[in-house]
Amino acid sequence: MKEEQFRFIHYLKSKGLKLTSARKTVLTAFLRSEGHLSAEDLLAAAKKIDPGLGQATVFRTLKLLADAGLAQDACQDEGPRRYEHVYKHAHHDHLLCIGCGKLIEFCHPEIEKAQTEIFKEFGFQATGHRLELRGLCADCAGKSGKAND
Amino acid sequence: MKEEQFRFIHYLKSKGLKLTSARKTVLTAFLRSEGHLSAEDLLAAAKKIDPGLGQATVFRTLKLLADAGLAQDACQDEGPRRYEHVYKHAHHDHLLCIGCGKLIEFCHPEIEKAQTEIFKEFGFQATGHRLELRGLCADCAGKSGKAND
DNA sequence: CTTAGTGCAAAGGTTTTGCAAATTG
DNA sequence: CAATTTGCAAAACCTTTGCACTAAG
Numbered sequence: 001m002k003e004e005q006f007r008f009i010h011y012l013k014s015k016g017l018k019l020t021s022a023r024k025t026v027l028t029a030f031l032r033s034e035g036h037l038s039a040e041d042l043l044a045a046a047k048k049i050d051p052g053l054g055q056a057t058v059f060r061t062l063k064l065l066a067d068a069g070l071a072q073d074a075c076q077d078e079g080p081r082r083y084e085h086v087y088k089h090a091h092h093d094h095l096l097c098i099g100c101g102k103l104i105e106f107c108h109p110e111i112e113k114a115q116t117e118i119f120k121e122f123g124f125q126a127t128g129h130r131l132e133l134r135g136l137c138a139d140c141a142g143k144s145g146k147a148n149d
Numbered sequence: 150m151k152e153e154q155f156r157f158i159h160y161l162k163s164k165g166l167k168l169t170s171a172r173k174t175v176l177t178a179f180l181r182s183e184g185h186l187s188a189e190d191l192l193a194a195a196k197k198i199d200p201g202l203g204q205a206t207v208f209r210t211l212k213l214l215a216d217a218g219l220a221q222d223a224c225q226d227e228g229p230r231r232y233e234h235v236y237k238h239a240h241h242d243h244l245l246c247i248g249c250g251k252l253i254e255f256c257h258p259e260i261e262k263a264q265t266e267i268f269k270e271f272g273f274q275a276t277g278h279r280l281e282l283r284g285l286c287a288d289c290a291g292k293s294g295k296a297n298d
Numbered sequence: 299c300t301t302a303g304t305g306c307a308a309a310g311g312t313t314t315t316g317c318a319a320a321t322t323g
Numbered sequence: 324c325a326a327t328t329t330g331c332a333a334a335a336c337c338t339t340t341g342c343a344c345t346a347a348g
Contacts (some may be wrong), residue, residue, distance in 0.1 A: 123287035138272035
């Protein structure tokens with residue numbers, strides 16, 4: 001069994017919650033997913049496994065996944081809230097091209113280190129962070145940016 | 150005249166858009182505001198200046214402000230989208246306590262520097278970034294965090 | 299058997315859109 | 324004057340909630 005599954009089950013038990021087939025379905029669909037997905041995406045994916053699943057259950061389960069530390073808000077500027085794996089994936093930050101929407105994931109040790117310092121400086125106990133850099137990628141910058149619109 | 154006002158007017162001209170009294174009202178209300186405000190907050194503030202203003206106009210103008218580089222999505226996890234000044238305020242990042250909601254704004258030169266490196270490394274032309282650290286502040290962490298729940 | 303979870307559909311909150319009238323350049 | 328913008332209200336969109344039924348422990 002995958003570690004994420006185990007962790008989710010353990011989380012449910014610790015909260016006195018039940019491991020239902022609907023939750024298993026949503027978990028499976030979520031773990032199969034790649035990148036950033038919205039609740040709607042997850043519902044669609046989960047319905048491929050169990051067509052009878054309701055969207056309310058997906059929203060409810062997504063909250064549990066976030067609470068269990070498996071899912072994290074990926075925080076897009078537009079449209080619905082999106083989530084991504086947080087448990088297995090090593091931590092990464094996002095670099096977004098505002099021209100073409102290209103999304104690059106990166107990890108920069110110095111930034112991580114500096115963040116730790118900041119938590120210390122303000123007496124905080126860290127639980128997470130999110131960093132998104134925005135700009136124009138080489139392609140889009142080359143195309144003269146925003147001449148017409 | 151404030152530089153922001155000038156910038157917004159310039160932006161409108163460059164796009165062939167009109168400087169209407171409604172837009173002036175929203176701009177004024179926005180520039181007067183402090184911290185992070187939602188569209189609803191901005192509507193309320195703008196209505197104090199011009200009670201006849203419609204909420205659609207606020208949403209539309211807020212997009213223009215963002216496009217003009219004056220407003221920026223402050224990206225809360227919950228509730229409505231919130232915006233903040235981006236132009237005059239020196240850049241800052243956010244440190245949020247998930248226990249009591251306390252929000253600290255800070256600025257860390259090394260992080261800024263590292264970000265510049267990343268933009269370079271991926272051949273991006275920077276336009277902005279957003280960093281939010283989350284954790285428990287000293288008060289909340291002291292209160293035994295989440296022993297019971 | 300008791301309690302929590304489910305799907306549905308309706309409600310809730312936020313943002314967008316169509317339109318006729320008003321305003322700007 | 325032509326073209327954009329406005330306010331309104333309705334629609335669209337995303338998420339949550341109430342409820343009767345089902346399923347897990």
